Amino acid sequence: MTDLTLHNLTKNYGAVDVIRGVDLDIKSGEFVVFVGPSGCGKSTLLRMIAGLEDISGGDLTIGGRRCNDLEPRDRGIAMVFQSYALYPHMSVRQNMSFGLSLAGTPKAKINEDVMAAARILKLEPLLDRKPSQLSGGQRQRVAIGRAIVRQPSVFLFDEPLSNLDAALRMDMRMEIARLHKELGATMIYVTHDQVEAMTLADRIVVLEGGRVQQIGAPIDVYKSPANRFVAGFIGSPRMNFLPVSVTAATADTATVSAPSLAPITLPAKGFAAGQSAVLGLRPQYLHRQPAPGMSARVSGQVVLVERLGAETVVNLRTSDDQQVLAVLPQDAAFGAGETVDFHFEPAAAHLFAAEA
Amino acid sequence: MRIDRLFIGLGKAVAVCMLLLWSLVPIAFVVISSFKPGREIFAVPPRHIFTPTLEHYAALWSRWGVFFDGLLNSAIITVGATVLAVVASTCAGYIYSRNSSRFLNGSVLFLIVVRLIPPIVITLPLFPIVNFLGINDTHGVLMVLYATFFVSLGTVLMRTFIDQIPRELDEAAQIDGAGRLTILRRVIVPLASPGILAVAVFVVVFAWNEFLFAFIFTGTNAKTAPLVISEMIGSIDGVDWGILFAASTVQLAPVLLFVVFMNRFLVAGLTAGATKG
Ligand SMILES: Nc1ncnc2c1ncn2[C@@H]1O[C@H](COP(=O)(O)OP(=O)(O)O)[C@@H](O)[C@H]1O
Numbered sequence: 001m002t003d004l005t006l007h008n009l010t011k012n013y014g015a016v017d018v019i020r021g022v023d024l025d026i027k028s029g030e031f032v033v034f035v036g037p038s039g040c041g042k043s044t045l046l047r048m049i050a051g052l053e054d055i056s057g058g059d060l061t062i063g064g065r066r067c068n069d070l071e072p073r074d075r076g077i078a079m080v081f082q083s084y085a086l087y088p089h090m091s092v093r094q095n096m097s098f099g100l101s102l103a104g105t106p107k108a109k110i111n112e113d114v115m116a117a118a119r120i121l122k123l124e125p126l127l128d129r130k131p132s133q134l135s136g137g138q139r140q141r142v143a144i145g146r147a148i149v150r151q152p153s154v155f156l157f158d159e160p161l162s163n164l165d166a167a168l169r170m171d172m173r174m175e176i177a178r179l180h181k182e183l184g185a186t187m188i189y190v191t192h193d194q195v196e197a198m199t200l201a202d203r204i205v206v207l208e209g210g211r212v213q214q215i216g217a218p219i220d221v222y223k224s225p226a227n228r229f230v231a232g233f234i235g236s237p238r239m240n241f242l243p244v245s246v247t248a249a250t251a252d253t254a255t256v257s258a259p260s261l262a263p264i265t266l267p268a269k270g271f272a273a274g275q276s277a278v279l280g281l282r283p284q285y286l287h288r289q290p291a292p293g294m295s296a297r298v299s300g301q302v303v304l305v306e307r308l309g310a311e312t313v314v315n316l317r318t319s320d321d322q323q324v325l326a327v328l329p330q331d332a333a334f335g336a337g338e339t340v341d342f343h344f345e346p347a348a349a350h351l352f353a354a355e356a
Numbered sequence: 357m358r359i360d361r362l363f364i365g366l367g368k369a370v371a372v373c374m375l376l377l378w379s380l381v382p383i384a385f386v387v388i389s390s391f392k393p394g395r396e397i398f399a400v401p402p403r404h405i406f407t408p409t410l411e412h413y414a415a416l417w418s419r420w421g422v423f424f425d426g427l428l429n430s431a432i433i434t435v436g437a438t439v440l441a442v443v444a445s446t447c448a449g450y451i452y453s454r455n456s457s458r459f460l461n462g463s464v465l466f467l468i469v470v471r472l473i474p475p476i477v478i479t480l481p482l483f484p485i486v487n488f489l490g491i492n493d494t495h496g497v498l499m500v501l502y503a504t505f506f507v508s509l510g511t512v513l514m515r516t517f518i519d520q521i522p523r524e525l526d527e528a529a530q531i532d533g534a535g536r537l538t539i540l541r542r543v544i545v546p547l548a549s550p551g552i553l554a555v556a557v558f559v560v561v562f563a564w565n566e567f568l569f570a571f572i573f574t575g576t577n578a579k580t581a582p583l584v585i586s587e588m589i590g591s592i593d594g595v596d597w598g599i600l601f602a603a604s605t606v607q608l609a610p611v612l613l614f615v616v617f618m619n620r621f622l623v624a625g626l627t628a629g630a631t632k633g
Pocket residue numbers: 013016018036037038039040041042043044045
């Protein structure tokens with residue numbers, strides 16, 4: 001159980017900046033998820049922590065010790081790879097004990113540790129199999145088992161579930177959550193899957209273009225995204241964005257309007273009358289029937305209706321040719337081409353500065 | 357359609373048969389003749405039914421003891437050259453596979469080009485140097501020479517094999533606490549062993565059969581079996597074909613058995629990289 005600090009960490013490949021100054025404090029025992037679109041630098045950042053990539057600038061400390069120039073084995077970390085990276089020529093038992101035997105651990109102790117890890121992951125019947133004789137899920141458990149045996153203070157996961165099918169992914173997700181509770185170790189987990197991020201993390205770190213966009217508890221990031229990128233990235237289906245113009249503003253409110261939108265006033269800081277801005281509306285916060293407090297509404301023509309049984313996704317086109325999705329929490333029927341209004345609470349909307 | 361396919365099938369069968377005849381007939385002739393009584397070897401028409409005899413082998417043993425010294429020399433040199441070439445190719449192939457720089461990328465081309473130069477062009481100038489060092493007529497010279505000829509091809513081959521081993525395995529081992537040499541020994545070598553065996557087959561066959569450099573660089577101490585066989589042809593009291601065929605058979609047998617045994621690895625080596633980058 002160890003604290004981890006990243007201080008202005010950077011990484012460049014020649015002239016290409018991949019990580020552009022990341023600051024982050026991770027508390028002992030915390031589960032932190034790096035999330036972001038493909039190519040944003042998640043893996044690179046994780047590999048810098050692991051010691052598999054050189055750190056171009058800044059400081060990395062693990063447990064108070066500066067680790068920039070330490071070998072991976074001396075950092076007290078273990079890593080689980082997306083491709084599992086099991087040694088194909090070794091049995092499950094040998095895969096799990098390889099690190100310990102290299103470290104010269106006595107045989108009896110190795111055996112004890114491997115058995116303990118195998119018990120946690122229910123791998124006992126598989127110990128003498130080769131990786132090629134295991135299913136994808138079993139391989140991933142072995143990879144996790146190999147990490148556990150090292151008794152690291154920090155576990156690093158790089159998209160460990162993305163090679164599994166959907167049902168197995170959910171099982172493994174819960175298993176990882178359980179492991180985190182049982183072991184109490186610090187875990188850093190990379191994913192582009194926001195469901196994994198939302199469900200596993202104590203805190204999520206949203207990355208884009210090698211920079212941290214927001215750090216916070218999943219629900220806080222969901223409810224108050226720091227910027228338009230985070231708003232669009234977290235939440236599914238994606239948040240709707242409507243161009244609006246600010247007609248009036250105070251210190252902490254703004255009144256905005258658009259052709260498809262009656263003027264509304266919502267909490268927002270730093271806007272001035274006459275500016276253009278972007279209004280963000282989560283599809284789930286749009287309702288067919290107005291409830292108390294839902295003083296705002298957006299209207300458009302129904303283009304497409306997807307009825308999924310438990311919910312209905314309605315795709316609208318507004319008069320100013322914007323697309324708006326609404327997710328209704330039950331089965332509902334709409335006629336194509338019908339003009340409809342959806343209601344929402346102004347406070348549930350977000351206002352962002354228009355793109356330059 | 358039917359007819360076409362029949363002709364293609366027939367053509368293939370004929371081609372395979374021709375190829376087999378072409379490569380097997382001389383070998384069969386040598387091996388069978390070595391068991392024929394002396395007078396019957398060149399009988400016209402050839403005798404297909406005869407009483408096998410070991411007389412030529414007995415004569416080889418009693419009159420050409422030097423041939424068996426030659427076999428021993430060949431064995432020592434072959435093993436040495438193979439070990440050298442395999443170790444060097446594996447290490448170099450690993451470096452080429454896992455690192456990339458302008459120098460490395462350029463030198464791959466050099467490795468291939470250098471194979472196109474006739475070996476004799478490089479070898480003859482070595483003669484005075486070898487003499488000067490006083491290592492003429494030693495096993496070591498031929499071991500190093502033979503190994504050298506195969507390190508370039510071996511390196512390219514090993515790189516292709518090692519390229520197929522995912523880098524995450526190196527990284528996982530690195531996190532497990534393995535240094536480069538440990539990764540090579542405990543992860544790369546076991547997984548690249550088909551490639552290693554393929555390289556070994558190439559070197560073994562070459563070193564065991566090689567004549568020209570053995571002729572240039574050895575005299576008596578390190579004389580290899582092919583040299584002794586050539587002496588049999590040139591011996592004063594006329595060529596005793598029976599003994600010559602017996603010696604050829606003895607010379608042929610180990611490498612033939614080795615290649616047949618290693619066949620599947622050899623094929624794997626020749627097709628490395630064909631299916632997976
Ligand atoms: N060896 C490299 N040389 C140059 N660019 C690289 C190298 N490795 C990764 N990158 C670049 O760094 C960026 C981040 O990569 P990565 O960390 O793998 O992204 P992620 O894991 O978030 O998908 C990508 O744009 C990628 O092209």
